[in-house]
Amino acid sequence: MDETFCPMCGKANPADLDVCQFCEARLKPLIISPSQNEELPSQPEAPQRLPEVPSSPPSIPDWLRDLRGSETIEQEEDEQDAPPIHTEPLPDWFNERLGFTPADEDSSGDGDSDWLDRLRENSASYEETEGDNSTESEVLYDEGTLGLEQEEFSWLDIGRVAGTPELSQEPEVEKFEAKNLDGQSPESQNLEFERPEAEQFEAEQLESPLPDDEMQGKEEPEEEEPEWLRRIRARQITEVEDNQPAEPAKPTAIEEMPDWLVKEESGGGGDSESQMPGIVEETLPDWLKKLEFIPPEKSDSEHVPALIFDDEDALPFTLEQDEQRAPELAQLPNWVEAMRPVELVAPSSSLDPEEERAAERAGPLAGLQGVLPAETEVARVRKPPVYSVRLHVTESQQAHVSLLEELLASEKEANPLLVKPVVSYQYGLRLAIAILLLSLLAWTLWPGTYQGAGPAAQRILPEILDANRLVGGLPAGAPVLLAFDYEPGLTGEMDGIAAAVIGQIRRSEAFLTVISTNPTGAVQAERVIRSMRPVIEANQYTNLGYLAGGATGVAGFTRAPRKLMPFALDGLRVWDSASLKGVDSLADFSLVVVITDNGTAGRLWIEQIQPTLKDANRPLLLVTSAQAEPLIRPYYEGIPRQVDGMVAGLSGSAAFQSLVGNSLAVNQQWNVLGAGLTLVAVLIVAGGLFSGMSDMVGHLRWVGAKR
Amino acid sequence: MPADMSLVDLLGTIAGFILTILVFSYLVGDNPLFRFAVHLFIGVATGFAAAVIIHNVILDQLIFPLFYQRQAAYLLLTPPLLLGAWMLAKISPRMAFLGNPVMGYLVGAGAAAAIGGAILGTLFPQANASTNLLNVRLALQAGVNPGGYLLNGIIILIGSVGTLVYFHFGARQSLGQPAQRHPLIDELGRIGQVFIAVTFGTLFAGVYVAAFTALIERVSFLISFIRNFLTL
Numbered sequence: 001m002d003e004t005f006c007p008m009c010g011k012a013n014p015a016d017l018d019v020c021q022f023c024e025a026r027l028k029p030l031i032i033s034p035s036q037n038e039e040l041p042s043q044p045e046a047p048q049r050l051p052e053v054p055s056s057p058p059s060i061p062d063w064l065r066d067l068r069g070s071e072t073i074e075q076e077e078d079e080q081d082a083p084p085i086h087t088e089p090l091p092d093w094f095n096e097r098l099g100f101t102p103a104d105e106d107s108s109g110d111g112d113s114d115w116l117d118r119l120r121e122n123s124a125s126y127e128e129t130e131g132d133n134s135t136e137s138e139v140l141y142d143e144g145t146l147g148l149e150q151e152e153f154s155w156l157d158i159g160r161v162a163g164t165p166e167l168s169q170e171p172e173v174e175k176f177e178a179k180n181l182d183g184q185s186p187e188s189q190n191l192e193f194e195r196p197e198a199e200q201f202e203a204e205q206l207e208s209p210l211p212d213d214e215m216q217g218k219e220e221p222e223e224e225e226p227e228w229l230r231r232i233r234a235r236q237i238t239e240v241e242d243n244q245p246a247e248p249a250k251p252t253a254i255e256e257m258p259d260w261l262v263k264e265e266s267g268g269g270g271d272s273e274s275q276m277p278g279i280v281e282e283t284l285p286d287w288l289k290k291l292e293f294i295p296p297e298k299s300d301s302e303h304v305p306a307l308i309f310d311d312e313d314a315l316p317f318t319l320e321q322d323e324q325r326a327p328e329l330a331q332l333p334n335w336v337e338a339m340r341p342v343e344l345v346a347p348s349s350s351l352d353p354e355e356e357r358a359a360e361r362a363g364p365l366a367g368l369q370g371v372l373p374a375e376t377e378v379a380r381v382r383k384p385p386v387y388s389v390r391l392h393v394t395e396s397q398q399a400h401v402s403l404l405e406e407l408l409a410s411e412k413e414a415n416p417l418l419v420k421p422v423v424s425y426q427y428g429l430r431l432a433i434a435i436l437l438l439s440l441l442a443w444t445l446w447p448g449t450y451q452g453a454g455p456a457a458q459r460i461l462p463e464i465l466d467a468n469r470l471v472g473g474l475p476a477g478a479p480v481l482l483a484f485d486y487e488p489g490l491t492g493e494m495d496g497i498a499a500a501v502i503g504q505i506r507r508s509e510a511f512l513t514v515i516s517t518n519p520t521g522a523v524q525a526e527r528v529i530r531s532m533r534p535v536i537e538a539n540q541y542t543n544l545g546y547l548a549g550g551a552t553g554v555a556g557f558t559r560a561p562r563k564l565m566p567f568a569l570d571g572l573r574v575w576d577s578a579s580l581k582g583v584d585s586l587a588d589f590s591l592v593v594v595i596t597d598n599g600t601a602g603r604l605w606i607e608q609i610q611p612t613l614k615d616a617n618r619p620l621l622l623v624t625s626a627q628a629e630p631l632i633r634p635y636y637e638g639i640p641r642q643v644d645g646m647v648a649g650l651s652g653s654a655a656f657q658s659l660v661g662n663s664l665a666v667n668q669q670w671n672v673l674g675a676g677l678t679l680v681a682v683l684i685v686a687g688g689l690f691s692g693m694s695d696m697v698g699h700l701r702w703v704g705a706k707r
Numbered sequence: 708m709p710a711d712m713s714l715v716d717l718l719g720t721i722a723g724f725i726l727t728i729l730v731f732s733y734l735v736g737d738n739p740l741f742r743f744a745v746h747l748f749i750g751v752a753t754g755f756a757a758a759v760i761i762h763n764v765i766l767d768q769l770i771f772p773l774f775y776q777r778q779a780a781y782l783l784l785t786p787p788l789l790l791g792a793w794m795l796a797k798i799s800p801r802m803a804f805l806g807n808p809v810m811g812y813l814v815g816a817g818a819a820a821a822i823g824g825a826i827l828g829t830l831f832p833q834a835n836a837s838t839n840l841l842n843v844r845l846a847l848q849a850g851v852n853p854g855g856y857l858l859n860g861i862i863i864l865i866g867s868v869g870t871l872v873y874f875h876f877g878a879r880q881s882l883g884q885p886a887q888r889h890p891l892i893d894e895l896g897r898i899g900q901v902f903i904a905v906t907f908g909t910l911f912a913g914v915y916v917a918a919f920t921a922l923i924e925r926v927s928f929l930i931s932f933i934r935n936f937l938t939l
Contacts, residue, residue, distance in 0.1 A: 565768070676922075
């Protein structure tokens with residue numbers, strides 16, 4: 001179903017309606033009855049071909065008729081000299097400037113309008129190449145072309161081919177007056193309808209006289225408006241919205257040209273393809289006459305007419321040459337191209353090129369192109385721009401990415417583990433040293449294999465002498481406290497040392513009282529005492545057992561031994577015996593002997609009991625292991641002394657036994673110890689030398705490799 | 708084998724021989740035999756200690772006096788009995804807080820005894836002894852060579868001061884330079900470092916000698932056992 005667009009609101013309406021169903025504006029203008037103007041051609045509903053131009057309409061003024069007659073003669077005379085007439089369609093820029101669209105081809109049989117026919121032919125051929133861009137305006141300009149034959153402005157004479165130099169010198173422009181088809185002004189007619197205000201306004205605009213500066217010269221009789229002009233006006237008002245094509249209509253060269261331009265003659269005859277229409281040849285300078293109008297297909301620019309001189313020497317260059325001289329596109333470096341993301345992601349300009357803008361479809365500017373839009377750019381509904389989401393990655397970045405991927409992949413790979421040798425050189429070395437040492441000990445301990453000299457008697461240390469003095473000066477039956485505080489691990493060392501001192505104390509017939517802050521100490525003391533020979537009788541000693549509490553227990557035992565240890569290890573009450581009857585505190589013991597293998601225990605006893613013993617002037621004897629001697633010796637060598645005597649290690653025991661005359665049992669151990677220590681000393685020195693030499697060799701190798 | 712050796716002693720000797728061999732097996736590396744011997748020793752020692760504590764402490768020092776020294780023991784042993792029972796609350800996690808006062812009393816008493824003994828038994832006497840290192844008169848009274856005594860005192864004094872200075876870590880920071888000690892203190896620290904090294908060496912030597920002595924005893928035991936069995 002055909003639709004008609006309202007000139008006011010622009011909405012589509014069925015074609016059979018006369019009034020817009022939305023705004024009630026007239027869709028079809030009211031047409032004056034054709035009785036007054038019988039010669040009016042029928043108004044076509046669709047774009048039609050140009051109607052035939054009547055040869056001599058009765059309304060043509062005499063001056064126009066005369067001009068046409070002279071035109072015919074002049075055309076024949078100047079046919080050869082006439083510049084070639086361009087028969088091709090005018091370029092778009094030309095049409096856009098003037099607001100014209102090429103018109104349909106319409107052959108005219110009138111010899112007076114050959115140039116017009118040629119223009120039409122050109123426009124027809126232009127339409128064939130460019131497509132059918134005919135719009136309703138063709139009809140309008142059809143009428144316009146008709147009207148041009150009847151009446152033409154003074155300066156149109158200039159465009160005619162060499163006919164009227166007098167007219168070209170003083171072009172006169174008729175004053176344009178709005179009149180109806182009958183030549184009557186709208187005010188003098190009784191209109192059968194009431195035009196809407198907008199339509200009336202448009203009509204008034206069209207009917208209003210043009211400014212004087214635009215139209216100069218020739219005056220037109222006011223009482224009579226050319227038919228063609230009236231038809232044009234009517235068509236413009238009523239048919240601008242009819243059958244609007246989807247694509248904006250490109251103004252044809254003929255239809256959108258003003259009447260005065262369409263009627264121009266370029267001088268008739270000649271090569272119409274190469275002749276610009278509407279230019280009087282005689283008035284043109286020579287260089288301008290040589291201009292050749294190139295059809296659009298020959299010219300790449302639509303905005304600039306492709307003017308080429310016949311004589312290439314006239315101008316320094318031609319368009320084709322100019323195209324060859326066109327600067328080459330600069331090839332930008334990669335980093336510059338990478339810096340212009342705007343071009344990649346920025347949306348295309350919302351501003352359409354001028355040639356792509358659609359013609360205004362509604363309002364008083366209907367049919368015109370290039371007008372300011374009534375709607376704001378924001379309100380226009382258009383397809384949103386497409387932003388590029390492609391990531392631009394340079395080569396260096398790609399290289400970095402690949403390197404990072406390699407690093408991450410290498411993290412997943414497990415490093416090969418070094419296979420630890422089952423038998424290392426350290427294992428072999430340890431076994432060798434152990435075998436060597438055990439062999440030496442076995443050889444020296446085996447009876448009859450090794451006989452040593454024993455410790456030298458003259459090298460008895462003062463602490464041994466003091467210990468011997470203290471032990472030998474004990475009265476018979478004197479209570480002596482023995483504190484057994486060494487671990488079972490060092491039983492091999494401490495048993496011999498303790499046995500030597502205990503044996504000497506037993507000779508003084510003192511009463512031994514054994515106590516221990518170690519749970520196993522009491523049992524060890526019991527074993528040592530029972531292994532001594534001659535055997536110590538049960539009534540010669542008592543074992544109080546385990547003293548709990550550590551330093552607190554020792555401190556308590558120092559002040560109240562009866563209360564803290566009322567029973568012996570065997571459960572008997574020993575404090576009531578004759579030996580311990582007078583013992584109420586630690587100061588009541590004649591001698592306190594502390595047998596320990598570590599300096600901590602020895603320091604604990606010294607710190608807790610020494611003040612009490614000092615006040616009571618009671619001696620304190622320490623029997624220690626070789627490892628505790630460095631920690632206990634300050635208590636002996638300090639002035640005033642806190643320890644009155646000390647027997648430390650196997651050497652001290654040997655010296656003590658040799659002092660008391662019991663060296664036989666110690667000699668064997670002393671000899672083995674000496675041999676073993678000698679071997680150990682040799683091994684330590686050899687290992688140190690080997691380690692130093694290996695470090696030195698490694699350093700020399702490193703220095704050599706560095707050089 | 709000696710004739711007077713009883714069966715118990717014989718079994719003990721055999722057990723000792725076997726255990727000694729098991730401990731010596733550590734020479735070839737850690738093995739189940741060695742671990743068995745270690746675990747056996749720990750178990751036996753713990754059990755024996757428990758037996759000694761129960762018999763020698765709890766029964767003899769707490770329970771029996773209450774029964775045999777009733778009136779005098781009540782006042783003296785009742786508080787320890789109650790505190791010991793109160794400390795048994797430590798067995799339960801929910802009631803462990805009840806044993807905190809007892810633990811506090813024990814810790815406090817032990818700390819007091821230890822600190823008092825350290826001050827009165829070591830700190831003061833040793834400091835007094837250090838001041839007498841250069842007292843020649845005391846040397847004469849002791850009948851010691853004064854020259855040797857004086858030299859000994861100087862060495863001991865330098866070593867003691869240097870060792871104490873070595874553990875001084877105070878330093879001054881100047882502009883543009885890292886924090887460092889005074890040069891004099893730094894030098895004394897170096898001297899003290901030498902004495903510390905000598906001390907550690909002496910301690911190591913003493914430990915080695917003690918251990919070697921124990922090894923000698925064990926090897927002798929093994930040889931005696933072998934010889935005794937060979938003579939069987």
